[in-house]
Amino acid sequence: MWFELSPAPRPDDGDDRDAYRRRAANAAARLGLASRPSIDTLTQAWRRDDGCILVANGARRYLCLPDGADPEAADALARAADATARECDPPDIPAGLVWAHAFVPRGATISRTAFDEPDKDDDVRLDPPAGQWVVVNVRRMGWLESRRSKNWLGDEFNMTPDTSKLQKAGVGVCRVSVGDRDGGRAHRAAEMAANALDLGVTPGFASHTSRPAWGLVALMLPLVAAAFAGFMLLNWPAWVLPVPILGLIMAVARLALTPRDAAVWQRPRHWWGLTRYREAQSADLKTRNSGDDLEAFGPQRKRRVHAYAFQRSSLPVPPTALAALARPSASRLSQGAALTVRPVGLETADGPRLGRDADGRDVRLASNVLYGGVVLLGRPGGGKSNSMHGLERWASEHASNRDAMVVFESKGVSSIPVLKRLMPRLLVVDVADPSTPMIDLLGPGTPGERGERFASLMRAALGDEQVGPASRLMIRDAVALALTVMPEPRFRDRCRAAGLVAPDTWPQFARVVLAGDGVSAARALAHAAVLAAPGPDVQAMVERLHGAVNPKTGRPAVSDGELVKRLAAPMNKMDLLARCPGVFAPGRRTVGWRQVIAHGATLAVNLGGTVRAPHTTLGDDQRSLVGALLLRGLREQMESSCAGWYDAGRHMRVFVDEMTEVLSGGGNAEVFRWCRTQGRAFGVEMTCGTQFPENLDPSLFSLLMDFDTRCTFVMRSVASSTQAGQALGVDPSVVSSLGEHMLLVRTVDADWNTLPPMVVRTPWFDNGEPA
Ligand SMILES: Nc1ncnc2c1ncn2[C@@H]1O[C@H](COP(=O)(O)OP(=O)(O)OP(=O)(O)O)[C@@H](O)[C@H]1O
Ligand SMILES: [Mg+2]
Structure with a gap:
């Protein structure tokens, strides 16, 4: 057997x-x-x-x-x-x-x-x-x-x-x-x-x-020869001949068979x-500790x-x-180049294909462990995006119309065309391109509600350290004020009368009113706002932002210097947003995360340079701010839209290529923590990739390394390979010696048993190889 x-x-x-x-x-x-x-x-x-x-x-x-x-x-x-x-x-x-x-x-x-x-x-x-x-x-x-x-x-x-x-x-x-x-x-x-x-x-x-069965032949030949010699020369009787000859014939037959x-x-x-002996040598006569046996030279010595x-x-x-x-x-993975053999636990795995094993057989993930998370590490050009595209393709091919999928891309110029080829249903939000729709960051409701929602999102996305409670209220009022007064027909005239250039977008409005152009501009804009939309609400918002005005003297209760200090922190954030004009271009179509999920969309969000030439890009800070807001918004929407999805067999798949591009501050780590701890009930399956693990916050990194499927491409630097090796439970030299397009994988089988580390060769998904 x-x-x-x-x-x-x-x-x-x-x-x-x-x-x-x-x-x-x-x-x-x-x-x-x-x-x-x-x-x-x-x-x-x-x-x-x-x-x-x-x-x-x-x-x-x-x-x-x-x-x-x-x-x-x-x-x-x-x-x-x-x-x-x-x-x-x-x-x-x-x-x-x-x-x-x-x-x-x-x-x-x-x-x-x-x-x-x-x-x-x-x-x-x-x-x-x-x-x-x-x-x-x-x-x-x-x-x-x-x-x-x-x-x-x-x-x-x-x-x-x-x-x-x-x-x-x-x-x-x-x-x-x-x-x-x-x-x-x-x-x-x-x-x-x-x-x-x-x-x-x-x-x-x-x-x-080894020459099996030759031994008997070799034994019989001299016997036959001896019998012949005896018969011819020594007058042995004739019957000595047949026995060895018969023996020889049998030996040859055995050889043939x-x-x-x-x-x-x-x-x-x-x-x-008989028992074999050999002559005792000096070394055989030594004691265990030192010196010779007592008898070593006597007549009794062991011979x-x-x-x-x-x-x-x-x-x-x-x-x-x-x-x-x-x-x-x-x-054994000490020579990283060696592909491994697919473990038994993955023989019937039905999930996305990671690559091929040493025998050229497909190695797939178990589909039921995907909500345990997938993380891909690797140096630039290692092939993360290619593998990510394979996982995305599999997801889109196995999605029912009740499942939703969102892909965050930071290198859309090269990725989006590939993704469109691999996934015909793909919709694209190109953040910096106003001709594509944009994800709505404000949501529905009255200006007050929308301002409130945006400020909370901002705080959640960036963390309490970057947006404190006071800043949150400022942002809320600034945005609510913008949304209230900007649609007013008289607003532009009032601005012009006050000698101001009317802001085009609500982040620009918020920036100016938060003293982005100086205190006098902020006060002038607030005054224009009050005139354009007189009413207690607007008055109250302005007072909360800039402080009350003494009705007798007409002097503000808060001095200019004091006001700049108070508004500086929220202004910095709004300033970043106001500097991405395309993103909030007036008249740009918007769609909410709620609709994306409800329609079971397959959506790619490109945070990098626009797909259309000229490839406009956002600044690094702006991109990570917008990315953080989008990711956080998605996470909140998943919590309210996807309740019970796991039990219903529905999937909410999120892919983040280049986490460092989307991450900003402490708030985003919470998104991953939420996905890991609560995501399952919501059907959330998170896949993310990043170039250098040491660039991530240590607590976030350890969170990622708790994902059930961890993969890495080659990492050359000692720091990265050590960290990745530790996280995957392999020797760092394995990580640093992986060959081109080879992926080191640590995952579990469909019954959640840990599998040994595997090395597979990734297919070229970008070139159309099936997922
Ligand atoms: N299995 C493969 N066979 C052939 N070519 C591949 C394979 N995998 C990836 N490539 C190619 O290698 C190049 C780099 O791959 P990819 O963009 O996926 O790397 P990356 O790790 O995402 O890099 P970056 O960190 O810069 O985003 C691409 O041109 C891709 O098409
Ligand atoms: Mg990439």
């Missing part, structure tokens, strides 16, 4: 340094390596239901269990090897390979200090290239072997061998063979694979070419001969010591070494 082992994360053992050893011992026991036939089971001994065959090829690991093996054995070994086992067809080992197997050279000794440690996550013992097949065939230790191995170890160590790892329960015996088209490579690889067992054999291993892949199935041989206890091509294998060999190398 064949199984494929694919990488899974290692169980968290905490401080328990022996847990891996126990897992390995359990696997060995289940493989029958720690048991022995008894008188009752002796009749079944010929069945050979012990041991296993491990096959390593490239990044893949296969396991073959004998019929009748413990069905749990595959899982137990997989657990010990940080993998999951899945039944599969036998691996397709090509015919015509040269097979070599390792053996212990004569005179090799063993070092007593060889102990097993858990391999690090990115260690791998076997690492054959794609065209090479490493086969480790394991069986349990025979009766003779176990007796002899103790004596052998005892003599090697010149002490009782109980502390040796080769003297524990569950030590099996294995034969290590390697098949390769090139004989030389096969030999080298066989020696390396045997060394990977880390037995402590010094100086190491040698290798033979031997399957080509016999090396794979060759169990480790036994040594049935012979036990030699290697096994057939020389059979190597003892402790459980931990077996588990280490079984470890799929896909969990």
Whole structure:
């Protein structure tokens, strides 16, 4: 029965340094390596239901269990090897390979200090290239072997061998063979694979070419020759001839019938001969601490010591070494360039495609974990936007008309045409282009309500530090005043009469009234406003902004200097907005987030240069302010429009390419926190990308790294790769050595089990590859 082992994360053992050893011992026991036939089971001994065959090829690991093996054995070994086992067809080992197997050279000794440690996550013992097949065939230790191995170890160590790892329960015996088209490579690889067992054999291993079934032929040929010679020269009787000839014929027949892949199935041989000894050398006569044995030079000195206890091509294998060999190398990422194999957990994943694995199979996310958030990191030009476009395309193709989707773009000039191609339903809000609609920041209602809403939005988007309570009230009154008086027909005349240029847009009005052009202009504009729309409301707003006027003297209660100070903070914000004239151009169509969500729109908001030439852009501060207002507005609308969407199976998908462009101040971090903590109930699925993690606020970064799917493209600088590596739980060198268009992914499967880090090759979505 064949199984494929694919990488899974290692169980968290905490401080328990022996847990891996126990897992390995359990696997060995289940493989029958720690048991022995008894008188009752002796009749079944010929069945050979012990041991296993491990096959390593490239990044893949296969396991073959004998019929009748413990069905749990595959899982137990997989657990010990940080993998999951899945039944599969036998691996397709090509015919015509040269097979070599390792053996212990004569005179090799063993070092007593060889102990097993858990391999690090990115260690791998076997690492054959794609065209090479490493086969480790394991069986349990025979009766003779176990007796002899103790004596052998005892003599090697010149002490009782109980502390040796080769003297524990569950030590099996294995034969290590390697098949390769090139004989030389096969030999080298066989020696390396045997060394990977880390037995402590010094100086190491040698290798033979495997010639299955040739041995008997080689034995029979001299016998036939001898029989002939005896018959011809020594007058032996004629009946000595047929026996060896028959033997030879049978040996040749056996050779002919031997399957080509016999090396794979060759169990480790036994040594049935007499116990092997070798002559004791000076080193064998040393004590454990220092100096010579008392008897080292006396007549009683040890002259012979036990030699290697096994057939020389059979190597003892402790459980931990077996588990280490079984470890799929896909969990090793030390060479970033290596693509990994898709984990079993994602086999049936039905979400967006991230890329292709080492075998060219699609690696998809599980669609039900998307509300756990997706974050993409990577240096400029790494391919974030390309991957983001793939995710967006998948989302739009899998959206019902009850789902909504909003994409925040900062590089619309290059992205929007691509997105339009990938998503025919896409609507575009090009923030700096007045010919496209703009998202309404004010909402419906009376001027007072709209001013109030805008001021709250401003405060929420920028955070309490940037917009304090007093500033919020100023902004509210300034905007409400603008919205009240600007539509008045007399307003422009009043302005002209006061020697002012009438402001065109409400942010410009608010800016002037907040003393953006000086206190006298602010007072003059307020006066014009009162004249244009006389009434207690307007009067009250002006008084709240500029202070009351003493009716007797006509002097303002608040001095000019004092007023400038009071208005400075809110004025700065309105000043930024007033400087993006296109954004609030008079007569520009507006649409509210509420309508966008209600109509199930697929909307891209471009905060960068306009798609239409000339590519007008906003300043950096303006862009991040407008972006923050839009994102915050969306978040509030989602809260009121999308209640119960998750239960209804509806999706509110938000994509933010280049977070740093949209983020501003503390308020926006709250948006991500809200998405993470409450978004699920509202069906919110957040995907965001950013170039350099170290540019983000640390608390925001840790929030992002709590997302269930975290991906990164290559990061070259030490700071970025360290941070990304930590966040993804991989070595920073992996992040810094990723190849072009390779994405390192950390995600969970559909049952929310954490998966090991994967490296996939991203498709070129921008060029139309399907998502
Ligand atoms: N898998 C791919 N195969 C071929 N070309 C690709 C692939 N992925 C991305 N590209 C191309 O590489 C270029 C850079 O990619 P992209 O714009 O996605 O990078 P980015 O990480 O978003 O960069 P920035 O941080 O500057 O926005 C683009 O021209 C894109 O088309
Ligand atoms: Mg980009």
